[in-house]
Amino acid sequence: METSIATVCISGPLSAKLHAIAAAGFDGIELFEPDLIAAPESPEEIRALAARLGLRIDLYQPLRDVEGVSEEEFARVLHRADAKFALMQRLGVGTVLACSNVATAVTDDLDVSAAQLRRLGELAAGRGIRIAFEALAWGRHIDDYRTAWEVVRRADHPAVGVCLDSFHILSRRTPLEGITEIPGDRIFFVQLADAPALSLDVLSWSRHHRLFPGEGAFELADLTRRVLDAGYRGPLSLEVFNDTFRQTDPVRTAAQARRSLRWLEDAVARIDPDVPDLQLLPDSAAPAGVAFVEIKGEDTSGFDRVLAAAGFTAHGRHRSKAVTLWTSGRARIVLNEERAAGLAPRIAAVGFDVDDADAVTRRLTALGVPRVDRRRLADEADLPGTIAPDGTEVYWSQAADAGDPEWAAEFGPVQRSAAHGVTRVDHVSLTQPWQVIDETRLFLSAAFALEPQGSTDVPGPAGLVQSHVFGSPDGAVRLPLNVAPPLSAEAGRDGGPVQHIAFACDDVIALARALADAGVAPLPVPANYYDDLAARFALPESTLDGLRAASVLYDADADGSYLHVYTRTIGGVFFEFVERRGHYDGYGPQNAAVRLTAQQRAADRFGA
Template identity: 50%
Template sequence: MRRSIATVCLSGSLEDKLYACADAGFDGVEVFEPDLVVSDRSPEEIRALADRLGLTLDLYQPFRDFEGVPEALLEDNLRRARERFGAMERLGVRTVLVCSNVATATDGSDAVAVAQLRRLGDLAARHGIRVAYEALAWGRFVDDYRHAWRIVAEADHEAVGVCLDSFHILARGHDPAGIEEIPGEKIFFVQLADAPALTMDVLSWSRHHRLFPGEGAWDLGRFVAHVARAGYGGPLSLEVFNDVFRQADTRRTAEHALRSLVWLEDRAARLPGSPPHLRRIADVDEPLGFDYVEVKAEDTGQVEAMLEQLGMTFRGQHRTKPVRLWSSGRARIVLNEQHARDEAPHLAGIGLQVADAAAGVERARALAVRPAVRRTQAGEHAMAGVVAPSGIEVFLDDRPPGDEPAWVDEFRHGHDDAGRRPGAVTAVDHVNVSHGRDAHDEAVLFCTSVLGLRTPPATEAAGPQGLVRSQVVRSASGSVRLSLNVSPPGVSHPEHVALSCDDVVALVRRARERGLRQIPVPDNYYDDLRARWGLDEKTLATLRDHQLLFDRSAAGEFWHFYTPRLGNLCLELVQRVGGYDVYATDNTPVLLAAQDRLDHDRGATVPGR
């Protein structure tokens, strides 16, 4: 199906938006009337620009507060429509969006709405224009798409049909299955938006908190499948009101938007009974595990010292690059000093073990994700990679589970025996990635659409400098977990790599003997543990003496600690006991406050990249 987007989704001038939409790969756009009003280009110039860019102008919107009004006001509304139709003819747009009346309607009878829409249809037909009537979720008398369709069906006018908007339908909890009862030729336009599950007035929810498909709580794949089964063959168009998107980079948002639409059509195409004209892209299975984590800096010496304190094994330097490998069990940390002038330690990349790397790359290409390119010498193992929204490079390696990757041989420094000792690091448990608020939704979509990960509910934690929002994305098995964090504006919390072990007490004892420092935990925290969990004095003493944090769920326990930051990175050591499968979010404020105290005590600005 053709892919379109409303210009209201993007920042910038109308011309900027058209260029961005064309570059991203959209087929057409909805022209939001205020974008035209403030433009210094004539409608004819906008039309010519769209033609040159290969874009169709699919919809002119919105036309508000038309039906259900007294006769005198109706005449004025028809005058307004006549003027708008003139502008549409100059633009070359043949469909107008008419929203159900929210402000001026005084008569809620369907008969009045039917008669008045017929008159609008007569006027539109004389200009070669179609009217797409949409039930707004906060419409005064019409707030249900099924009600809007009954009015359109009764009007029985060739120039009057319905517009179906996923937000207005799903925000009210209406069942979209009824869409299949509407003849496809009477569905004049389809608008799509996702949204988080919020409890608030629907108007504010709509105007500020819509999301692109795949980023919210709704099953839009099923919605699109209903539309397709009804016989609709027009554009699938995004209409997303969101304060972040309308302030973000125009081109990046357009690329992000198209990715969501490609993902959505693929998702709908996979549902039973979906029509064949819905396009599918390459299959992707969720990752099987972490292959490696890459840390980059001009000087990685301090990170190496910390890994040695934790008992990990140095596997040697790469034979052609200033890159070193440390490992223990299935945990592999790559330290990269290549092209890192003036850079403090930071998370630069992750490798993921997958069943089919070629299929993953093909899917990423279909989703217009930027490839990550690295030079390899003859005889070196080549892996395909992509760049995540945060800038981290993600490389895919398809090797049998349990096998050591082929690229490890390029370091030539013997075998890892650290992971066999009791209390040793055994694997990468999860990776915490930080990014700005404007990249968060894009990052979630990247992880779900490209990597095939799942999204449990998001959480928030209070730190000394404001709330930190966290969204975990993970595989079903838990072998891959990424925590996507958004810090308050102007605050730089470190990213961290969490390493798992089977005896965190033994590990921290040996690491301390080698000089490891930990994030200090206040005594008040342990008093709180006693109150919350009723821990015995021996367990509390063990936790306090080793500066360990603790959490418990119905399935098991979680013991962990953090190292101080090095640049923009810290390490977390974790032990999951029993079936514990969450992330001790109640401990996050303790971490944030302790890190803040350490940063303040150092009296230095937090290092960046």
């Protein structure tokens, strides 16, 4: 499968884009005209640079408003096109994208458009150039790929074919059956973009919110399969207009883009194994659980106190390293003070239990996800790992059916005791910079089969926090990822936004009492909150009293109920203890706003 990407997808001047695209392993580019116009390099220099980097220039784009126009206007179109065809010869590019008319069309007569495209095709053919005609979703008269193909069919010139763009097709829910009715050799180019489900006008949606495959809501695999079924064998090319990717580091964005195509190739191969030249990724299931969470900081002693009070067992500071393992049931927390001078505590790493660690390793390698150097958690065990888009290290290791993972042994004999009933990690909540959340989605889904499970806005006192939940189908791994409001994220607090680890336990009220008995105060919950609970739920007064006394929060839905308590924040991390009753599957969304306000109050009081 040949791959290409439009230069408009990423930031920087044109030469930097080409370097980034080549480094990511693409075969070619679509050269976006404004990038060339603003570049100091001559067309010949760009051609030579692309050649040196091993990149084909697959497409020059776009020619706008070329058909359906008056004869007087068409004379201007020919003048403009001829200049661009001459330029393309200097660049050594053989195909130009022509978009359906949005501005100057005076007729919806397809025969006029076809005749004008044919004349353009004749002009292009004289210079060895082909025209790929594309229906924009907001074209004045031609806004459907089937109509574009009809015009191309009527133009009946070998230098005139169609360009299919997934956004223009899927955004308008155009039926896909027409794709395989187009002869493959008349499809001159294919552009792919994903997008989130938005109810926004299609022009704004397209210009600002496109995403790379696997980051949005479109069924791209099905469309791509049909294009290949039609016999198209040209490059699959990304054309993603996105306000964020226009700003972020081009090398990183290009790598993300290339990975999205690798994911797509696999997805297509899975729905249709007969399509030639597609490679599957190694199979890999979602993690079976959270093996450990590591907190790193100059001083993690505050966590020792909380974990001890919660019935965790310490497995000793390692003899040569300032690393401690705390366990309760299958919950494992690594506190790491190694090389953490000046660092406020934060979640540095998450480890997953997986059924086949080698398969995960092979899958990430095939996706081109960079591996971090293996490192020893304490002393002996080597763990394969990588770095998530938000900077958190992610490791994976073979899940043990019984007993603890191999790496745990280096901390000495580990018992599964759980003095106060903490059984495992329920969820890990990381804070995401707004500019990486889309990349994170592809990362978690393609690399770890952790899929998005919905998102919600939590109104905090410093702004809306967007909470995006990712997880495994069985609920064994749950990652609610929070995008903080930009202004407060920018301002920082304790060196970064707040993250947390939630532990599942059998009886959260008893646990909260145990914490209090050990002198670990919970995050205070206002009395008004419990008055509201009384209004919303038919809870017995004694139950309410029990919740209130222990500062435990409550939610319930048709599936069950959720009781949870928060600890105070240390550095950039706090803990939550949760008890899920019945099949409650959420996170108490209304309670999160109460927590954010209490945390802001605590931070203001105690300084931050």
